[in-house]
Amino acid sequence: MRPSRPNVDAMDAMHCLVVFFTLIALSTVSVNAAQVENVTYFMFSQQWSPGYCSGALQNKRCITENERNFWTIHGLWPSSNKSIQPEFCNTTMRYNATVLKPLEERMNLYWPSVTVSNFNIFWKHEWQKHGTCATMVPQLNGLLNFFNGTLNLYLHHNITEYLLNSGVVPSSTKPYKLQDIREALLDDVKESVNFVCYNNKNYTAPVLAEIRLCMDRELQPINCAYRSSGCGKGDVYYIPHDKDVASPLLPPSTWLLNISWILALSAIPVPLRRLLL
Secondary structure, three states: OOOOOOOHHHHHHHHHHHHHHHHHHHHHHHHHHHHHHOOOEEEEEEEOHHHHHHHOOOOOOOOHHHOOOOOEEEEEEEEOOOOOOOOOOOOOOOOOHHHHHHHHHHHHHHOOOOOOOOHHHHHHHHHHHOHHHOOOOHHHOOHHHHHHHHHHHHHHOOHHHHHHHOOOOOOOOOOEEHHHHHHHHHHHHOOOOEEEEEOOOOOOOOEEEEEEEEEOOOOOEEOOOOOOEOOOOOEEEOOOOOOOOOOOOOOOHHHHHHOOHHHHHHHOOHHHHHHHO
16 A cells, blocks of 8 residues: 655645745844834933823822822833834843842832832833834843833933922922923923923813933933923923922832832932932
8 A cells, every 4th residue: 555645735835824924924023123223212201190190091090109209200212203103123022020120129119100000010011112122222222221221311310300400399389381391401401302291170271291301322312303292382380299298309208118228328319319318
């Protein structure tokens, strides 16, 4: 009895399918690589949670204990001058919370989410959508580098300090001219920034929620194109945290009790150190 011959047509069909899906995978990789190459600058967004929570979530509520009474990180976003923005550039670069353990304490303080209790959900999103597109910058290449580099950028460009130095402090009764805030930041950043505001029926002018700095691929400030959102060109409110009393810019005291004084002091931004000392 002769051995049966393999089904040549079936094998050819299978081979074609393998080649087809391989080409699809390769084309996807090339598109992602092209996205990374299209990154021309970074948008570094810092968030004022009282302002964000006053209007951004509409009928939803922020998680109160996650709010901060100093400016925090929203994200560092690779951006392009083209209409399509780079996002989700490499799905093979997985998020691993264990890798971020050395940064966890600082990230909990300076990079919280006001909408989810588990910050890893927020950080995972920021990594997958934005961090995977930042690989062309050595100090941002990789999971740990991306978050550590962003933290360092935050500590170097301290919005809380910049505004405080210019006498711009939170107030629920006194609005500021947006141009005055812009000029106050210009003293330190040396370049124009973008603003994000939201409407709140309790205030007669928009409420300031985010300030966004633009960075080149060397992570140096550059002039932002005028793309502010919701702020108009007149007055805005820089509203205080509900629990602010005499020292509105101090970090939560419970955090200082949980770690050693030396580590705490090294992690606190410059203006806060001055207040503590």
